[in-house]
Amino acid sequence: MRTDFDYITLGLGGLGSAAAYWLARVAGRDVLGLEQFELGHVRGESQDHSRIIRLSYHTPGYVRLAKRAYESWAVLESDAREPCLLKCGGLDVAPRESRIPLDPYLASLTAERVPFEHLDAAEIMRRFPQFRLTEDCHGIFQEDGGIAMAAVANAAHQRLAREHGATLRDRCPVTAVRTVGGEVEVVAGGAAYRCHRLVVAAGPWSNTILAMLGRTLPLEVTREQVTYYATPHLTEFAPGRFPVWIWMDDPCYYGFPVFGERATKVAQDAGGHPTTAETRTFDPDPANSARVQAFTERYLPRALGPVLQIKTCLYTLTPDRDFVLDLVPGHEQIALAIGAGHAFKFASVIGRILSELATGGRTPSDLSPFSITRPILADPNPPRSYMV
């Protein structure tokens, strides 16, 4: 069995699978991906049918990154000869006095020359009569918003990584990582591997891996949940008639048109309790379910129906909710990505960036907001704000 590779990706969730794909495009057979569970497992952050993708973000930097994500998804779709995104429009909607004001989103989209429409409540309800809004609401409609087909995209990244020559080993937990000279030694599934560069995309297990390198970050892992409602009004909520949407307030809710199941999907963002990847359960939190149900009853009553399914999933949150995309100080052979509970839409470009960092040590994307040495990550008791 081959144990020497130029590049190893640790973790084959959404981000690691994308990294394996982009690395394999450059280095083919010299790429190894290691995953502790079966590919497509549901214990991490990247499972399920759908994730929101949007250009609408609160800083111009994120908007630029999202533009590059769309470009990178297009490369994947062309290579895979199958769609991984479904553009159905995206709506950010909020009361005028909300905890997540729309102004920075309007300013960022304008600065980056992204076309959008700023709509009042009446116009939102004229276009999307599924919503029951009060007069004080307004929203941003951006036509490129839509669905990143999570399970499809992960499988496409993995399939194409293999077609480009990479080896992907599942059920192969990494139990040790150390840098030796200019190289990295990785122990996994009873074998010792060596590589020139390691990419770590371990999601909620990130601190376990970082601890092997002598450091940890103030991450909070939370158990989140999404609810599928078997609405009797399926056609009203079909993509094309209904957008992906985010209620930009605290609590923050979001949802999808009918996709993947014959049901709508609604959830609260960052509404879950702290947990760990090892101790989490898969049981829904009844209080969270009640909040989502009450919100949906009030603002999207026809989206409701019998609960078809509630799925739980983990967020790995940084205190400022910005990603970590950086080389690990003191171990510059290792590139790290942490998705902070909103990275799936960026999986394509994050995989590309990780590949760029691993192969050439630099990337055209501005990673300064995502530095592992930013002050808040050195604070043992940092102020936390998850509302973005």
Ligand SMILES: Cc1cc2nc3c(=O)[nH]c(=O)nc-3n(C[C@H](O)[C@H](O)[C@H](O)COP(=O)(O)OP(=O)(O)OC[C@H]3O[C@@H](n4cnc5c(N)ncnc54)[C@H](O)[C@@H]3O)c2cc1C
């Ligand atoms: C309910 C929910 C809704 C979300 N909605 C959105 C959204 O609408 N839009 C959006 O952009 N983002 C969204 N996100 C966030 C997004 O899904 C995540 O940021 C992203 O999937 C993170 O991917 P990851 O690869 O970092 O983590 P993971 O998918 O968890 O992958 C990490 C992988 O590393 C593996 N691993 C860990 N340790 C080891 C080891 N020692 N050895 C081998 N393998 C190991 C794990 O088994 C796992 O497969 C959502 C997340 C959740 C939970």
